[in-house]
Amino acid sequence: MRDSYAGRLQRRATTRRPLLHTSYRSDMALLNTRAKRYAVLALLLVGMSLPFLLPDAFLTELAGGSAYAIGAIGLMLLTGFAGQISLGHAFFAGVGFYTAAVISGDPDGRALGFGVTEILIWLPAAGLVAAAAGALVAPLATRLRGLYLAIVTLGLVFVGERVFAQWSAVTGGGSAGRPPPTVRLFGYRLDADGAFTKPQQLFWLMLVLLVVFAVVARNLARSNVGRAFTAIRDRDIAAGVIGVNLTKQKTVAFAISSFYAGCAGALFYTTVLNVNPNQFNLFLSVLFIVMVLIGGVGTISGAIAGAFLIALLPRFTDALAEWLPFISTRPQDVLNDSVTRFVLYGLLIIGFLLFEPRGLVGIWSRIRNWWTTFPFSY
Amino acid sequence: MTKLLEAFADGLGRGSVYALIALGFVIIYKSSRVISFAQPGFMIAGVVLVTYLVQVSWLGFFGAMLLGAVLIGLLALGIERAVIRPMIGRPIFAIAIITIGLDIVLRTVAHAYIGPLVRHVGDPWGTSQLHLGSVRMDQRHLAAVVTATVLVLLLFGFFRYTRMGLAMRAVAEDQEAALAQGVSVGAVFALSWALAGGLAAVAGSFAAAGVSVDNTFWPVALYALPVIILGGLDSLPGAVLAGLVIGVLRSLADAYVDDLSWLGENPSLIVPWLVMMLVLVVRPYGLFGTREVERV
Numbered sequence: 001m002r003d004s005y006a007g008r009l010q011r012r013a014t015t016r017r018p019l020l021h022t023s024y025r026s027d028m029a030l031l032n033t034r035a036k037r038y039a040v041l042a043l044l045l046v047g048m049s050l051p052f053l054l055p056d057a058f059l060t061e062l063a064g065g066s067a068y069a070i071g072a073i074g075l076m077l078l079t080g081f082a083g084q085i086s087l088g089h090a091f092f093a094g095v096g097f098y099t100a101a102v103i104s105g106d107p108d109g110r111a112l113g114f115g116v117t118e119i120l121i122w123l124p125a126a127g128l129v130a131a132a133a134g135a136l137v138a139p140l141a142t143r144l145r146g147l148y149l150a151i152v153t154l155g156l157v158f159v160g161e162r163v164f165a166q167w168s169a170v171t172g173g174g175s176a177g178r179p180p181p182t183v184r185l186f187g188y189r190l191d192a193d194g195a196f197t198k199p200q201q202l203f204w205l206m207l208v209l210l211v212v213f214a215v216v217a218r219n220l221a222r223s224n225v226g227r228a229f230t231a232i233r234d235r236d237i238a239a240g241v242i243g244v245n246l247t248k249q250k251t252v253a254f255a256i257s258s259f260y261a262g263c264a265g266a267l268f269y270t271t272v273l274n275v276n277p278n279q280f281n282l283f284l285s286v287l288f289i290v291m292v293l294i295g296g297v298g299t300i301s302g303a304i305a306g307a308f309l310i311a312l313l314p315r316f317t318d319a320l321a322e323w324l325p326f327i328s329t330r331p332q333d334v335l336n337d338s339v340t341r342f343v344l345y346g347l348l349i350i351g352f353l354l355f356e357p358r359g360l361v362g363i364w365s366r367i368r369n370w371w372t373t374f375p376f377s378y
Numbered sequence: 379m380t381k382l383l384e385a386f387a388d389g390l391g392r393g394s395v396y397a398l399i400a401l402g403f404v405i406i407y408k409s410s411r412v413i414s415f416a417q418p419g420f421m422i423a424g425v426v427l428v429t430y431l432v433q434v435s436w437l438g439f440f441g442a443m444l445l446g447a448v449l450i451g452l453l454a455l456g457i458e459r460a461v462i463r464p465m466i467g468r469p470i471f472a473i474a475i476i477t478i479g480l481d482i483v484l485r486t487v488a489h490a491y492i493g494p495l496v497r498h499v500g501d502p503w504g505t506s507q508l509h510l511g512s513v514r515m516d517q518r519h520l521a522a523v524v525t526a527t528v529l530v531l532l533l534f535g536f537f538r539y540t541r542m543g544l545a546m547r548a549v550a551e552d553q554e555a556a557l558a559q560g561v562s563v564g565a566v567f568a569l570s571w572a573l574a575g576g577l578a579a580v581a582g583s584f585a586a587a588g589v590s591v592d593n594t595f596w597p598v599a600l601y602a603l604p605v606i607i608l609g610g611l612d613s614l615p616g617a618v619l620a621g622l623v624i625g626v627l628r629s630l631a632d633a634y635v636d637d638l639s640w641l642g643e644n645p646s647l648i649v650p651w652l653v654m655m656l657v658l659v660v661r662p663y664g665l666f667g668t669r670e671v672e673r674v
Contacts, residue, residue, distance in 0.1 A: 085471055140655065143662050147413045147474055148611070151603050152658060155651035158600075166642035286478055293475055335490070342486035349479030350461055353472050 030218055047207050051200035058315075059199040060271050065311030066206035067268035072291040072303040073217045074260020079289070080297040081221055082253035083233025084141055088153030089261050089288040091160035094280030095133045096126035096262020097180070097269060098170050104181040111178040112169050119183050119190075119205075123263055130262025131255040138251035145236070157282050164277035177276035180269040191270055202271055209267065210304070213260065217300050220256070229253055230298075261288075290345060294352050296359030305360040310345075317341040383513045385633035386626055391519020393625020394526035398581035399602035400609065400617040401533065402574030407611050408550040409570040412470055416457075416477040417578050418599035419484030424450040424579025425499065425586050425595065426488045432500035439501050443583045447576040454575025455568050462571070463564065489593050496590035505588050518587040525584060529577070530618055537614075542569065550612070601628070604654035610667020620665065624650045 021027040031037045051059055075089050103122040105113020116122060137156065141149055165174035172178030183190040183205065190201040220226050228249045231239035240246050269275045287310055295306025321337040356362050399417055406414045424446050431442035457480060465473045503518040537543040542565075548556040549566045557563050578599065585598045605624050609616025631638055631646035638645040663669050 085474075140658065144658060146470065148607065148658070148662065150474065151413070151607055152655060154600075154603065155654055158651050159648050162642060162644075162648045286482070289475060289478070293472075339486055339490045343483050346479040346481075346483035346486065349482070350476050353468075353476050353479070354461065354464060357468070357472065 028222055030215075030222075044211070048204070051196065051203055056197055056199040059203045061311055061315060062308070063199065063203040063206045063271055064268055065308040066203070066210040067264050068287075068291065068311050069210050069304040069307035070213045070267065071261050071264030071288055072295065072307040073213055073300055074257040074264065075288045076292050076295075076297075076300060076303040077217060077220065077229070077260070078253050078257035080292055080299070080303070081226060081233060082229035082250065083236075084250060084253060085146065085150040086153045086254075086257070087150050087282065087285045087289065088137070088156040088160075089257075090280045090282065090284035091153075091157050092130045092134055092258040092261035093265030093268070093284065094160055094164055094277070095258075095265070096130040097265035097275065097280070098164070099129040099262065100126040100181040100266035101178055101275070102170055104183075105178070106182075109179070110176075111172045117182040117184040118187075119181075119185050122181055123209075123266060126266035127259040127263045130265070131259040134254040134256075134258025134261075135251055137258075138254040141254055142247045142250050154282065154285070157280070157285055161278060161281055164280060171277040174277060177274045180272060180275050181266055183270050199271070206267060209263075213263070214300055214304060217260075221300065225249070225252065287345075290349055294348055294359050296361030297357075299359075299361045302359050302361040305364075309360065313344060313348075314341055317344060380512050381633055382630075384515070385629045387513060387515040388519060388633075389626030389629030390622060391516060391522045391625070392628060393622035394519075394522040395581045395585045395598070395621075396601050396605050396625050397618045397621025398526055398529060398577050398584075399599050400605040400621050401530070401614060402577040402581075403602055403606045404609075404612065404614055404617045405546075405570045405577075406574050407606075408614075409546060409566050410462075410466075410473075412462075412473045412477070413606075413611070414477045414571075414574065415474060416454075416480040416484060417574065417602065418596050419481035419488070420450055420454055420575045421578040421582035421585075421599040422596040423453070423484050423488045424575070425582040425591055426491050426497065428499050428579070428583050428586075429497040429591060430491075439499065439583075442500070443580060446583065447579040450579040451572040451576035455572040458568050458571035463567065466567075485596060492592060496592045498590055499583050499586045501583070501587035503587055516588065518584070521587070522584040525580065526618075529580065533573075533614070542566075546570065601650050604650040607654045607664055608657050610664030612668055613664070613666035616664060616666030624653070627653060 021032075026032060031040060050062065054062070071089065071093060075086065078084050078086055100122040102112050103114050103125055104117045105111060105115070107113050107115040137153070140152055144152060164171045168174075168176075170178075183202070185205070188194065190205055191198055194201065221229075228239070228244045231242070231244050232246060232249055232253075236246060265280070269279070291306035291310050292303055293306070294309060295304070296302030317337050317340050320340060352359055358365070399421060402417055402420075403413060406412060427449060428442045428446040431437055431446055432439060434442070437445065461476060461480065462473065465476060501518060501521075503516070503521060506517050507514045508517050508520060537547060545556065545561045546566050546569065548559065548561050549563055553563055556566075582599070586595065589595075601624060602621070605620045606617055608624065609618075609620030627649055628646040631641075631649045635645060641648065657664065
């Protein structure tokens, strides 16, 4: 079949006319142009070689960014594709984190633990328990719409924060906290210095997992489930009329999104030594929303870009505090670096929504279009 | 019995504060169909402003509160004009998220001005109490109830008897029809934000009476969220009533904490949210909210 006329035409089309799709297959392809294929390959190669180029502190931030990105992809599926506004993402991340921490925790430790440190066991378990929690919340979501749902999921975060703080057998209690899950892959310890340093190993792990989760999400988005999600987002009544089962699809959306959140929660804190239950608060939920919005609603790559921007923002504000003499690093001053960072979070949300509603992806596509049509950029 | 009555009196005081903040949410929602998550930001900004204004000796607590409410109202009006107005016609969700961004900015700046120590609004009541027979009630709670009653009556009069109030009700009913009748919808939006900001500042001042203001003070305003859901997003009487209900429920949970030990320590922190979820399962549009009729 490769040398059939259609096949040749298609190959010509992908090389000469990138937007001319002559078959359903090429229309649905994940990487539909040759340039995209090379760009993604190059990006992956650069990503994999970063541990040799960057200092460990930077790698830890990037590893955290990858974990954030997994969570942001989950929220993107729920909010960006299915249109269900959830401020409860932090709660599901917390459920995932504590599942993983309990499974892999030290059996003789202060908090409950079963000592199964294999990541291939605790990571899926974290996702599944979080997904179950999401499916439990879904009945509320199927009855509510829009901002009512946002407020209910916000309530979920508050209730969850209290539960985490109270349930000290699992969480170590409000003031002490507990250590994060131990990471072993096929018996090899990743979160301690081995053949490479801890940040290097964790960075590779998170990058690989991010690629896996992102590809799964992209595939989901272009399948019948993803189309049902977008139909619900654009007009849920119309979607119901053309035969989308609203209750089922919203439940699926919540479950999948919570699965991603649970995995992100379990992974994100592997870089730190101790986790306090008040980490899983409203602010974390808002951060996830910010990542989705800044990245660009309705695109998986947007979620990833937004997550890395948010993860690297502290570094940016630190640098800003160094350049600009009026931003102090002393916490007792009114304009210090942490104030600058939070104000920047807020201004980024406002600025992007006002001036670039399509987010980072929108900026990128504008740059790309300018070059594609280069001398005639109007 | 005394315990019950005291919890009730305490709850009415708390509830008046929630009712005032919730009224702000509902006024904005009615005019523009947006839930403004910036209300906690306006509240804490108002409180911090009042703690500074009260240091001007001739203003006093009430003068500082009034001036603070007016200034926060003007701030809210300016923010609406600069940030929210350009978003008209865009998805409601996007506007709601912008208000979250506003909240983060307002709250961060206000917290920066609190500084490392706690601040006080300098209210005349402190923790002194009033004896009604065997029942004791905090004076600050009585003051909150009285102020809330006065403000609710003023608002009622404003909506019922003034031209601008009529315009606001018309916009709440149908924006386009109101526009066609010559109502300045933009002015209505601006006024609703100013009202909400001012109410939040007043409510915050009373919430801060007798306690100290620090970085953990702002979640008081978040209890207005279960209130508006309970009362229905577009019902002003619902907001007042639900505010009092939530306030009383929290105080009851505090008073009978031993009987609620299965909810963990401090059950009053989560009782409002649990009540909200229960109500939503039964009545998705709250107790007094209008059921939305969808057209395709």
